[in-house]
Amino acid sequence: MLGMTLAAVLALGTACATQDGGRTDGPSHPGSSSSAAPPSGGRSPAPSPGADRALLTAAEKGDAAAVRAALDAGARTEARDGQRRTPLLLAALGDHVEAARALVTAGADANARDARQDSAWLVTGVTGSVRMARVLLPAEPDHSVxxxxxxxxxxxxxxxxxxxxxxxxxxxxxxxxxxxxxxxxxxxxxxxxxxxxxxxxxxxxxxxxxxxxxxxxxxxxxxxxxxxxxxxxxxxxxxxxxxxxxx
Structure with missing residues (x-):
């Protein structure tokens, strides 16, 4: 390989990566870590529908541990159910404070609206939950929404x-x-x-x-x-x- 030109070396590397499952955006050689972070500017991990569903279910039930597990598995904080409710909105509807806290910590949007134009913050006005309102405040909800x-x-x-x-x-x-x-x-x-x-x-x-x-x-x-x-x-x-x- 010492006699190869730079272009030939790069071409060979691309061919090997393509043969290994068709990947061209990460390590493909034995001994490389499959969990290595993508290079700067690379593609984001594909969303996991299963993890999203698990997160929505956990938030609706108020299972904070399951919320964290789903997030660790790749669930999106802004996943939506059939009524376009986010996990944080579901947690707010049920007044599940610890589940909401986990979602806020993960960066969930307190202003995200569902099909009825409700948001997690707006729901607190209906439930009257001071504890939930205090959990949501660090997420900087728009109080004029x-x-x-x-x-x-x-x-x-x-x-x-x-x-x-x-x-x-x-x-x-x-x-x-x-x-x-x-x-x-x-x-x-x-x-x-x-x-x-x-x-x-x-x-x-x-x-x-x-x-x-x-x-x-x-x-x-x-x-x-x-x-x-x-x-x-x-x-x-x-x-x-x-x-x-x-x-």
């Missing part, structure tokens, strides 16, 4: 009276407190119109007002939160709204 109804996570949380979640989001994120959804309602309006007027909704209203919610913002017909509260006989909420300073 909206669901299929045009609302941020704060709006369904206010509707459902998730006091601890509302406090957490208002204190730790830059969520727009006066965002108006597709129905023409703010979080304050939703807490009054769809709430039950009880203690939890009273506390939600107080939190929203303390964090700058504008009580003068009415619905599409111009009806204010105070007027809605009075119509529904929510005396304590009405008193909170009357005492709120003008914005």
């Amino acid at each position: 909206t669901n299929r109804f045009g609302g941020t996570s704060l709006i369904p949380a206010s509707e459902r009276g998730h006091v601890a979640y509302v406090r957490e989001v208002l204190e730790r994120t830059d969520v727009p407190v006066d965002h108006v959804n597709g129905l023409g309602w703010t979080a304050l309006l939703e807490a009054v119109i769809l709430g039950d007027g009880g203690r939890d909704h009273q506390r939600v209203v107080a939190l929203l007002l303390d964090h700058g919610a504008d009580p003068s913002l009415g619905d599409k017909d111009g009806v204010t939160p105070l007027e809605h509260a009075e119509r529904r006989g929510f005396d304590r909420i009405a008193a909170l709204l009357r005492a709120a300073p003008d914005r």
